Amino acid sequence: MSFTSLGLSAPILKAVAEQGYDTPSPIQAQAIPAVLEGKDVMAAAQTGTGKTAGFTLPLLELLSRGTKAQAGQVRALVLTPTRELAAQVAESVATYGKNLPLRSAVVFGGVPINPQLAKLRHGVDVLVATPGRLMDLYNQKAVKFNQLEILVLDEADRMLDMGFIRDIRKILAVLPKERQNLMFSATFSDEIRQLAKGLVNNPVEISVTPRNAAATTVKQWICPVDKGQKSALLIKLIKDNDWQQVLVFSRTKHGANRLAKNLEEAGIKAAAIHGNKSQTARTKALADFKSGAVRVMVATDIAARGLDIDQLPQVVNFDLPNVPEDYVHRIGRTGRAGASGQAVSLVSAEEIKLLNDIERLINRLLDREQVEGFTPVHPLPESRLTQGGKASHGRRNANAGHRDGQRSGDVARGHKPNDKNPRHQRSAQGDKDAAKPARAPRANGDGRRQNDSQPQGKAAAPHAQGPKPTGERRSHSGGNRSRNPQG
DNA sequence: AAAAAAG
Numbered sequence: 001m002s003f004t005s006l007g008l009s010a011p012i013l014k015a016v017a018e019q020g021y022d023t024p025s026p027i028q029a030q031a032i033p034a035v036l037e038g039k040d041v042m043a044a045a046q047t048g049t050g051k052t053a054g055f056t057l058p059l060l061e062l063l064s065r066g067t068k069a070q071a072g073q074v075r076a077l078v079l080t081p082t083r084e085l086a087a088q089v090a091e092s093v094a095t096y097g098k099n100l101p102l103r104s105a106v107v108f109g110g111v112p113i114n115p116q117l118a119k120l121r122h123g124v125d126v127l128v129a130t131p132g133r134l135m136d137l138y139n140q141k142a143v144k145f146n147q148l149e150i151l152v153l154d155e156a157d158r159m160l161d162m163g164f165i166r167d168i169r170k171i172l173a174v175l176p177k178e179r180q181n182l183m184f185s186a187t188f189s190d191e192i193r194q195l196a197k198g199l200v201n202n203p204v205e206i207s208v209t210p211r212n213a214a215a216t217t218v219k220q221w222i223c224p225v226d227k228g229q230k231s232a233l234l235i236k237l238i239k240d241n242d243w244q245q246v247l248v249f250s251r252t253k254h255g256a257n258r259l260a261k262n263l264e265e266a267g268i269k270a271a272a273i274h275g276n277k278s279q280t281a282r283t284k285a286l287a288d289f290k291s292g293a294v295r296v297m298v299a300t301d302i303a304a305r306g307l308d309i310d311q312l313p314q315v316v317n318f319d320l321p322n323v324p325e326d327y328v329h330r331i332g333r334t335g336r337a338g339a340s341g342q343a344v345s346l347v348s349a350e351e352i353k354l355l356n357d358i359e360r361l362i363n364r365l366l367d368r369e370q371v372e373g374f375t376p377v378h379p380l381p382e383s384r385l386t387q388g389g390k391a392s393h394g395r396r397n398a399n400a401g402h403r404d405g406q407r408s409g410d411v412a413r414g415h416k417p418n419d420k421n422p423r424h425q426r427s428a429q430g431d432k433d434a435a436k437p438a439r440a441p442r443a444n445g446d447g448r449r450q451n452d453s454q455p456q457g458k459a460a461a462p463h464a465q466g467p468k469p470t471g472e473r474r475s476h477s478g479g480n481r482s483r484n485p486q487g
Numbered sequence: 488a489a490a491a492a493a494g
Contacts, residue, residue, distance in 0.1 A: 132493040275491050
């Protein structure tokens with residue numbers, strides 16, 4: 001299977017080839033023809049499966065066949081839950097559309113609106129947006145949808161989690177009824193199906209990603225540690241293992257700031273990224289992290305989904321996520337493209353319940369590796385997969401229908417890209433969402449991308465030794481429900 | 488309980 005057989009035209013194929021891709025990922029192979037046929041699509045896929053290119057390519061193809069956008073009009077609208085994701089998708093659109101006479105733009109909050117107004121004035125063929133700023137622009141009559149042909153809802157489940165449902169419905173209400181709809185979501189929860197009901201018509205359903213896909217390529221383990229020792233442990237891990245690019249997840253914004261400061265004090269370049277930071281600071285933190293100017297990026301779950309950092313080798317959960325599904329999304333930031341990746345979680349006794357929830361979700365117990373000198377005074381209780389009485393408090397219900405089946409087996413990365421041979425067999429799925437090459441694509445004929453220079457293999461890091469548990473506990477109120485039942 | 492997103 002190659003991209004050339006999917007019905008895409010030369011300008012697009014050329015752009016794809018210049019990125020070094022020749023083999024469509026499973027989701028691309030299914031989504032591209034369906035979209036080109038004008039069908040609605042509902043796909044369960046996470047970032048890293050080639051999802052972004054899966055809709056970007058056919059969307060550009062369809063738009064290239066039609067009439068260009070008139071003043072103030074938008075022909076295709078892509079909605080994403082975070083600003084960073086919007087920027088990333090927009091980059092993908094620009095990359096794959098570079099040989100086409102189409103205009104694209106990205107709009108989101110936190111940055112001046114005037115440049116966005118100017119860009120929209122002439123009309124754009126593709127607009128990537130976060131909901132809030134889009135509504136703002138629409139209310140200012142800076143954007144019109146009379147000419148809208150295609151709507152893409154990316155990370156739809158995240159949108160619901162984040163309470164965007166109302167905005168989404170408002171936006172849907174002002175779009176032409178006649179249009180093509182593409183909806184992407186990590187899972188098909190009940191809420192998502194509910195939303196889909198009023199959105200997609202007789203959709204082609206695609207499901208390529210097992211929720212725990214990353215499990216196949218990411219080495220995961222946990223380090224039991226006392227809460228107060230986490231910073232020191234993290235510093236030791238980074239220094240001892242010489243980790244050069246580490247994405248660290250913190251549960252809170254404040255915690256992220258504090259940790260970044262601790263790391264800096266320990267001589268480790270670090271930056272925090274979260275929703276309370278200015279957009280300027282967020283953009284800079286991400287850019288510095290990608291470029292290597294900063295060694296550690298401490299993030300809240302703003303970065304849990306979708307963020308695409310090429311060849312990211314190491315993810316650390318400084319705190320476990322409150323929602324077990326987010327664990328899967330977090331570690332999905334590494335181990336992409338068949339490259340090796342590692343994800344370590346620093347777990348204190350009070351997090352045992354969260355750990356249990358995660359282990360049940362991924363249906364496996366994580367290896368524990370005690371780091372010398374960090375044996376917790378409060379031992380981390382044994383965890384177990386079974387028992388615990390249904391372990392869930394409703395939160396899991398949303399995914400119930402999705403849970404069975406899928407083990408970590410083959411799936412997502414079905415194409416087993418050979419990480420030693422990026423030039424052949426490179427499937428767009430591999431790198432992140434295929435889509436965006438963060439730095440200028442090199443297109444030097446051999447089909448490699450600039451940062452192929454990054455070490456992929458990193459001899460499985462040496463991690464700790466000799467464990468030693470202890471105990472304590474604390475309860476985490478169960479009811480974890482962040483989804484709005486129907487809007 | 489926390490996170491993001493309009494300002």
